[in-house]
Amino acid sequence: MPEVRYGDRTIEYSIQQRNGLKSHYIVVEKNHGVILKGAPISETQANKYILKKARWILDKLSLVESVKEGDIVTGSRILYLGKKYYTEVYYNDSISETKIEFNHSRFKITTSGKNTQIDIHHTLDEFFREKAAEKIAPRVEQWSKKMGTVYGLLHIRKQTKRWGSCTPRNNIVINTEAIKLPFSLIDYLIVHELCHVKYNDHSKAFWAEVGKYLRNWKELDERMRGMRM
Numbered sequence: 181m182p183e184v185r186y187g188d189r190t191i192e193y194s195i196q197q198r199n200g201l202k203s204h205y206i207v208v209e210k211n212h213g214v215i216l217k218g219a220p221i222s223e224t225q226a227n228k229y230i231l232k233k234a235r236w237i238l239d240k241l242s243l244v245e246s247v248k249e250g251d252i253v254t255g256s257r258i259l260y261l262g263k264k265y266y267t268e269v270y271y272n273d274s275i276s277e278t279k280i281e282f283n284h285s286r287f288k289i290t291t292s293g294k295n296t297q298i299d300i301h302h303t304l305d306e307f308f309r310e311k312a313a314e315k316i317a318p319r320v321e322q323w324s325k326k327m328g329t330v331y332g333l334l335h336i337r338k339q340t341k342r343w344g345s346c347t348p349r350n351n352i353v354i355n356t357e358a359i360k361l362p363f364s365l366i367d368y369l370i371v372h373e374l375c376h377v378k379y380n381d382h383s384k385a386f387w388a389e390v391g392k393y394l395r396n397w398k399e400l401d402e403r404m405r406g407m408r409m
Contacts, residue, residue: 184227186234191241193230206233208240209255252300258287260311262362269300278303305338305356312336312359319363320352320370327393329374340409344369346376357409365407368400 183192193206193214204218206229214237216226230237257264260282267287278291278299291299313336320334332351339355346352352373358366371393379386390397 182223182226184230184234186231186238189234189238191230191234191237193226195226204229206230206237207255208237209257214241251297252289252304258304259360260287260308261315261359262365271296280304280307282307308359309336309338309356312354312356316354316358316366316370319366320354320374323367323370323374323393327371327374329377331374331377343404343407343409344373346373346380348380350377355409361404361407365400365404368394368397368404371397 181192181194183190185191191214193216194212196215196217197220198217199219201218204216204221207215207217209215214230216229221229252258252267252269254267254269256267256269258267259265265282265286267289270288270290271292272290273292275290275292278289280303281288281290289300289303316336317334320331323329324331330350332347332349335351335353336356337353338357339353342353342355343358343361344352344354352370354369354373358369361369371390375386375389378389387397394400
């Protein structure tokens with residue numbers, strides 16, 4: 181990893197080459213450090229860019245290092261539909277409630293600054309719930325028709341331990357956190373739970389049923405087990 185000296189401090193950074201960009205820019209992220217993004221350049225030129233912004237970089241590093249784990253601040257990455265999106269947080273004391281905007285490239289969060297993290301997380305939970313109802317519910321109906329499986333009711337709600345479940349009354353429950361998964365895993369989750377309408381266990385017959393609709397179910401199941409809520 182390249183580095184430069186600024187006074188008595190050493191600034192380490194990484195380079196992300198982006199062909200097509202005419203200029204270079206620097207971001208400072210928690211757990212990722214200092215990143216210089218732009219067209220390919222020599223290390224000597226990169227060092228000059230970093231030194232030019234050294235004071236600003238050190239201030240940003242101090243800020244992100246003080247952020248508690250789980251806090252959402254500018255530079256945080258929010259997982260949505262399998263991708264992590266850059267987040268910008270703005271403070272406006274004149275508003276009464278936190279607002280979230282998503283433009284398919286980044287999240288913009290505007291909050292009043294009072295009980296900031298509590299409000300942000302609550303509003304983000306509502307965003308995930310609404311998006312799960314909007315994007316997952318229709319897919320459950322589509323898969324139900326494709327599989328010829330009749331289920332009871334569909335419940336989309338936040339859960340702490342399960343991505344989804346099928347109740348004894350054949351109601352399907354999907355965790356709102358599932359909206360963070362890529363569509364390939366969302367579909368696997370839906371098929372998995374719909375197959376439980378016919379088989380309420382994980383027998384060979386159950387997995388054979390899953391395999392009728394998803395040939396790569398073993399790969400998907402392994403990926404699902406590796407996902408964190």
